Amino acid sequence: MFFTDSRLHFFRPLVGKYREVVVECVRLLYQKLYTDLTGYGQSHGRDFVIDVFVEAIARAPLLDEEVGAPEGRFKDARALAGFILNNLLDNGWMERRLDEATLQSHYGFTRMGRGFAQPFVESGKLEYRSRNRNTRNTRNSLQAFAEKGEVYDLLDALEYSERIISDFADTIAELEERRLQLVREVESRQLIEQAADQFFDFIDTVFKPDLEVRLSADSVEKYRDQIASLIRQVRRRRKYGEGEHAELLWQTVMEMRLRKLLPGRVVEGQSLLENIVHTIEERLQSACDIMLPALRRALNSFTARADIIIRQLSYLHRQADEPLLDACSRLREMSPDNQEQALQRMGQVLAGVRSGWPASEQFVLRSRNRRRTVRATLANAPGLDRDAQKAQFISQVLDQAFHVSSQHIRAYVSDKLITQGRVYSKHLAVQDARQLLALAHVVSLAGERLDNGFEILIHPARSDSAGLQVFEASNCGDGYFDSRENFELELVDRQRAS
Known part of the structure; x- marks a missing residue:
């Protein structure tokens, strides 16, 4: 989580009438610590941070105080800088580190504080930044x-x-x-x-x-x-x-x-x-x-x-160069009686003005775009003759005659699977053409999972010589096949097995 421990109220320093001052302090301190403004070899103690904040306070404006803001009044900039430093320390922006050798405290940004301070610095930069490579x-x-x-x-x-x-x-x-x-x-x-x-x-x-x-x-x-x-x-x-x-x-x-x-x-x-x-x-x-x-x-x-x-x-x-427009604006500010007198005087001055037709090159003849008419009505399809209707009917019947769905195959073997749990394909009787097609496609049920957690497994029925059993037409009992393979169909409950 982000808001934990010292970061519980991380953005509290950015609320209140001193929020712009805090941003300027964070920006300037970041530049003093990590950019070319860094004073190399200089100790980053409390006095150093306070001096940086005092410089930032002189630059930043003071915003209007919000209702319920916890800030008060401070007698000088150093008191305000101390308040901002304590606020940043308490809310996870900065941390105090103790040097065990000299027993002196050093101040700096936390990892999160440094990450959030960097956008403040970049937003204030005016120099060119390459962003096109x-x-x-x-x-x-x-x-x-x-x-x-x-x-x-x-x-x-x-x-x-x-x-x-x-x-x-x-x-x-x-x-x-x-x-x-x-x-x-x-x-x-x-x-x-x-x-x-x-x-x-x-x-x-x-x-x-x-x-x-x-x-x-x-x-x-x-x-x-x-x-x-x-x-x-x-x-x-x-x-x-x-x-x-x-x-x-x-x-x-x-x-x-x-x-x-x-x-x-x-x-x-x-x-x-x-x-x-x-x-x-x-x-x-x-x-x-x-x-x-x-x-x-x-x-x-x-x-x-x-x-x-x-x-x-x-x-x-x-x-600015048109006296006529200036005169019109002045007339607009006059009373009606003064306007009448001024217009009479202007009429006498403009009596010698000659009017004429405007220049022809100032006019452009624009042609109106023609609206395109789109016919959205659908024409009736021409009727088919009797021979075409007969050919279409035969094609549909042939397509449906050899169509076998998995639902029909499941219904063909469901009765014996429910009662016995397993069944051999040689024991499935054929009484009509649909059952004949279902028996021919019975192996397509292998691995099919039902919504209630059951699964159908199909195993080849092995003979004593470890070969697949193949039955002749005399042994099939239906007379539809010259020979066919024998398979074992098993219904497995996956939920009970798990």
């Missing part, structure tokens, strides 16, 4: 595995294939988030130019170096055939040909190595190698058939929002 890395790792037989290359290919899907999802989510951000900023006229600058900056810094490569050089469709060929090469049966495993199949040796390396993923009756290869194949197919079209739809939606921004920018610039 995972398809090529999957191809290269599979190729190395097929050539050298190192199972670690196969596991690398499995990890890279998972990143293909996750990177697509991250990019789609980022595009959707930026599109919604543009919608909110465009609604305010004061932020229209800022939104335009952010959009064009995003196109230059993200779209061209990342998405353009993802859709061209690192396209999953481009490397799909190469990866599929490598997977077929991995599945091809061949001798290993080296050392003590020279006579074993290459797939068998790889399976043995994978099972030794990953005993927890072994499923009885299934090949671990085949499961991993099949997972890579399914992820690549999902990336091509599902994620790539979704990315294209997100790009189309984002560029449509860009078109709206450009249109609004051009409208605002055109509106």
Whole structure:
């Protein structure tokens, strides 16, 4: 379980008016401990952590206090830093370690705390991160595995294939988030130019170096055939040909190595190698058939929002140079009497204006699309003549004449099996054609299991010379066979036997 012991209220520090302050403290402490901001050789005692938290508190804003929040007021930043440190220690984010040599306490993240702190750091990074080589890395790792037989290359290919899907999802989510951000900023006229600058900056810094490569050089469709060929090469049966495993199949040796390396993923009756290869194949197919079209739809939606921004920018610039629009907006704010006087003055000014027809190139004749008429009614099938009807009737009768179902065969032998438990096929009488067909197919009941736990077993009836008994027509008693084999039918109760 996750919420046990010290992690019983793991997310409690992220609740309350200081939640943004806690996130900034966790982010900055992570950078001080594990990134290039690390002070090498510096002791990570309580004073060091408090100083880091005080620096983070100066950066982070204070949010509104929630109802029932346990936080109080603190006289200075160091008191708040001490409260946050104790809160992180009590809820499993950080731990205190005692140095037995110097008897001094050192502070650091727990394993879970470090894992949850890393996304806070990555979400705040602004530098470029390469996310467009995972398809090529999957191809290269599979190729190395097929050539050298190192199972670690196969596991690398499995990890890279998972990143293909996750990177697509991250990019789609980022595009959707930026599109919604543009919608909110465009609604305010004061932020229209800022939104335009952010959009064009995003196109230059993200779209061209990342998405353009993802859709061209690192396209999953481009490397799909190469990866599929490598997977077929991995599945091809061949001798290993080296050392003590020279006579074993290459797939068998790889399976043995994978099972030794990953005993927890072994499923009885299934090949671990085949499961991993099949997972890579399914992820690549999902990336091509599902994620790539979704990315294209997100790009189309984002560029449509860009078109709206450009249109609004051009409208605002055109509106700033149009005195007529400015005059109309002023008239709208006037009273009716003042509007009448202003319109009379404007009429005198505009008396010399000449009107004319608009330019012909501004008009585009659009033709209406014709609706296609689809006839959905079904025509009646032509009637058959008497000869065709007779041929169809004979064909149906012949098909049904030699049809034998397992239910009919069971009914044929059920009476004697219920009373005796076993019966020989030579004792089954034939009185009509259906019983004759059932007797000819009686061996098809072998191994049939019924819903109530019973099973029918059929054994060849052996003679003294250990051969199968074959009866002549005079001994059959029915006159339908020249000779036939004798079998023993037995009804077994599997529930009672178990």
